[in-house]
Amino acid sequence: MRAPSLALLAGLGLLGLAVSAHAATAMPQRTLPTEIREPVEPTDPTGPSDPGSPSNKGGPSNPVTGQLCAADLNGNGDAADPGEIASCDRTQGGAPQCPIGRVACIADETGTYGCPIGPQYACMTPIGGGNPQCSSNACADPAITPFQETPPINDPGAPADGAVDAEGNCTANIEIFGGRGMRCRPPGIANTLSNCCKNKDRIIKDGMGSKFSSLSLKIQVIKGVFRGVSAAFQAFRAGATAGEAASAGFNAIIGVDPTSIAINLAINFLIEVLLQGCDQEDMETGMLRSSGMCHEVGAYCTVSFLGLCLQPARGNCCFNTKLGRIIQEQGRPQLKSFNGIGWGTPEHPVCRGFTPEEFQALDFSKIDLSEYYAEIEARAQTTIQLEMKDRVDAYLQIMH
Structure with a gap:
């Protein structure tokens, strides 16, 4: 196999990557x-x-x-x-x-x-x-x-279980700062001893705007980039020139917004993933973990043999923003409804959002948001606090 050339990486970096509303083609599963x-x-x-x-x-x-x-x-x-x-x-x-x-x-x-x-x-x-x-x-x-194998977590998140009224409000169950159970795998037999849980720099931007507020859309952004990089990489392996490979990657992507993701970091990350034995859930979890949007629940085994674990994994709850993860981590201990449940188990994480009643019961004066403030350098801390208060107040008015 040829290693990706600098020309290929440069060509990939010039692709106009943006959000894909379609799922990326999954990487082929490796046979144990x-x-x-x-x-x-x-x-x-x-x-x-x-x-x-x-x-x-x-x-x-x-x-x-x-x-x-x-x-x-x-x-x-x-x-x-x-x-x-x-x-x-x-x-x-x-x-x-x-x-x-x-x-x-x-x-x-x-x-x-x-x-x-x-x-x-x-x-x-x-x-x-x-x-x-x-x-x-x-x-x-x-x-x-x-081998005893456990399938990926593959949690779709909270289902859309109700209609939306004329004003755009959900008429059924509402979850606030809900997440999804996801897993990544440290080195093991199934991923050729590669660390698919390795954190990189922040790839997904926290302030994407309302269009990218849901976790499912963020994952579609990741999949859109994955689609292009994977197509370019496969073309390069098949003998295409760097320019031809970059063109193949461009043609495989449907409209990605370059402001929603750190393109160069994403490409470098995905090229590394494609050279290793990491699968698509590893890739999605890795990008969200690197961006500070995941809470690690713990470790479990996905492949065992003769009573020994040959492929460990780490279960995570991943949220739509770093802010969501911070409020979940510090808000759950305040609520009796999470007593005894916590975050579930690593293999079956409990990543549900807050109900409106639970969200109203949170004492935000006890939540430390300094980690979130440090990431948003262009906006004053007081502005962020006022925006948060306005959004919470507006939401509660709608609920009443």
Whole structure:
């Protein structure tokens, strides 16, 4: 694969990117591996093995097709780091053996070999001969013991469950500062050990105006940029020149407003995403997280094997603005209705907005908005406070 050239990036930067009302084409899902030929050097958690024993480092000398093993070597709760999953090796008896944490067996006075890390682990002779070895980590065939996978959160947010009257007011359930549950994935087996939760600079602008007030429209902005960058990148990979690739990206976009998004940052971010194993939800969550619009609920596992997590994920509640996220974070503790619920679980975040009654009950004198003020340098703090008060008052008048 050719790396994106400076000319391509420059061409992409000249695209007139704007809001797309259509969903972007999703990136193809990567198939989880059933064999890892060259695992990163595993370490022996029991300490150095006998100096005369065969080394347990390096790739498998004769891997068993389809057989995999995994171990949490660094004790961080998953086996998603380099060297923590490997192909199993053949042995003379035909049984597979995990190379991770493998040590030499020790012979007693009768010449019988025993495993120094536990008698329950079998000593096996390598296919090429030599001293028997043992490993505490089990092998399994994913075709027989499949990976356990959790699908993306894919939360559509609050549904439009009512009609709008002649004055544009919703006549059904109303949520104020509502969000969506979204996930991104740190390094793991499904995203080729790439960090898809890595925060960049602020990409989505907070003050987009009423046209971009909803989170769904902001995501459509992101998808519009993604559509163009993805089309340009695919054209470049297929052999197009930088200019041709940029043209392909331009033609794939339907009217993006360049004032709604930091175009250069978005392009750099998406090019990096396209070079990694991140999927579209990773990309959407990453842009919103980078822009300060997401509250991280916690970590959970999306791919597991033999009881070990191979692909962690982080569940988030993402909102339409940074202001929405700040008010949600500091407003929820004030309300009894969120007691015992909090933010839900990382796998199933509770991202609902405030009801009108809950919103009226908030004490804004206890909400610190300094983080929000610092981001809006061109407007005075008093102006922002007055605008907020006017908008809240206007909203409450409509509700009455």
